[in-house]
Amino acid sequence: xxxxxxxxxxxxxxxxxxxxxxxxxxxxxxxxxxxxxxxxxxxxxxxxxxxxxxxxxxxxxxxxxxxxxxxxxxxxxxxxxxxxxxxxxxxxxxxxxxxxxxxxxxxxxxxxxxxxxxxxxxxxxxxxxxxxxxxxxxxxxxxxxxxxxxxxxxxxxxxxxxxxxxxxxxxxxxxxxxxxxxxxxxxxxxxxxxxxxxxxxxxxxxxxxxxxxxxxxxxxxxxxxxxxxxxxxxxxxxxxxxxxxxxxxxxxxxxxxxxxxxxxxxxxxxxxxxxxxxxxxxxxxxxxxxxxxxxxxxxxxxxxxxxxxxxxxxxxxxxxxxxxxxxxxxxxxxxxxxxxxxxxxxxxxxxxxxxxxxxxx
Numbered sequence: 001x002x003x004x005x006x007x008x009x010x011x012x013x014x015x016x017x018x019x020x021x022x023x024x025x026x027x028x029x030x031x032x033x034x035x036x037x038x039x040x041x042x043x044x045x046x047x048x049x050x051x052x053x054x055x056x057x058x059x060x061x062x063x064x065x066x067x068x069x070x071x072x073x074x075x076x077x078x079x080x081x082x083x084x085x086x087x088x089x090x091x092x093x094x095x096x097x098x099x100x101x102x103x104x105x106x107x108x109x110x111x112x113x114x115x116x117x118x119x120x121x122x123x124x125x126x127x128x129x130x131x132x133x134x135x136x137x138x139x140x141x142x143x144x145x146x147x148x149x150x151x152x153x154x155x156x157x158x159x160x161x162x163x164x165x166x167x168x169x170x171x172x173x174x175x176x177x178x179x180x181x182x183x184x185x186x187x188x189x190x191x192x193x194x195x196x197x198x199x200x201x202x203x204x205x206x207x208x209x210x211x212x213x214x215x216x217x218x219x220x221x222x223x224x225x226x227x228x229x230x231x232x233x234x235x236x237x238x239x240x241x242x243x244x245x246x247x248x249x250x251x252x253x254x255x256x257x258x259x260x261x262x263x264x265x266x267x268x269x270x271x272x273x274x275x276x277x278x279x280x281x282x283x284x285x286x287x288x289x290x291x292x293x294x295x296x297x298x299x300x301x302x303x304x305x306x307x308x309x310x311x312x313x314x315x316x317x318x319x320x321x322x323x324x325x326x327x328x329x330x331x332x333x334x335x336x337x338x339x340x341x342x343x344x345x346x347x348x349x350x351x352x353x354x355x356x357x358x359x360x361x
Contacts, residue, residue, distance in 0.1 A: 144355030154208030166294030167219025203360030
């Protein structure tokens with residue numbers, strides 16, 4: 001197994017033994033404590049491992065099924081691997097997720113990881129794996145999600161001022177730069193070099209006749225990524241699921257557009273920073289706060305606080321999240337579809353998490 005920096009693992013891809021794994025797990029717990037301090041009360045070890053295994057089984061069954069066979073098999077293998085599960089149980093709950101583990105391993109081994117790679121990393125390079133998982137976040141920043149947001153934005157009076165929470169590298173703030181193909185209906189964006197995003201529509205979706213007039217945009221993120229930073233772009237590459245055609249090429253095209261049209265991403269917490277960013281937006285614009293797959297990484301108390309804050313700011317709120325995240329909405333979807341919701345109450349559509357289709361309601 002090749003590591004970043006040219007080193008190679010000793011021996012075959014196999015666990016180094018229970019004693020080495022136990023030392024690694026103790027070391028990971030110390031490193032978590034050093035970086036995060038004492039963790040809040042956790043489940044018992046057996047309960048924690050069982051919950052993590054269930055999370056990986058659900059990831060395999062609901063999220064990557066039919067999209068990434070490699071990650072489906074890997075998630076099921078993790079759910080059945082005692083050492084990897086125990087390693088994960090020593091991390092904070094928001095750092096135990098499959099996307100983060102698989103991307104971190106991919107970042108370290110320069111390849112799509114196998115279960116053997118994960119066992120070796122846990123046993124032999126646990127500090128490096130823990131450090132990547134604690135310092136990095138799941139910041140997928142899939143540009144195709146703009147195909148979903150565009151349909152909602154085109155219904156609003158312009159000009160628009162866009163604020164994205166959980167903006168990552170700002171690629172989905174460039175919604176008007178990309179071009180779109182909705183089942184043969186093409187809409188031309190403002191950057192001729194930016195990628196064209198294809199999206200399948202179901203239902204009577206409101207296709208725009210032209211791009212919305214976006215006159216201002218800014219993002220908020222705990223850890224903004226920089227389109228000009230090669231290591232940040234490498235992390236975004238590692239977050240792409242193997243087997244999903246076109247995403248890497250689309251990412252590179254979007255990064256090029258972000259370099260040509262840079263946006264400001266404010267570092268900070270979404271609840272703490274939102275009011276200040278809204279205050280900076282042009283007064284003559286319709287201010288739109290939006291996000292996709294962000295609130296699932298925010299604890300329920302902070303979600304409620306965010307809802308209260310946004311409700312008092314006089315803005316339009318577009319949320320594209322998994323069902324149940326806006327827990328005051330009694331709504332469900334088929335499989336792993338997200339819900340596109342306006343102002344926390346009006347469900348506009350069911351959407352593919354990565355923007356490949358929209359089912360308008």
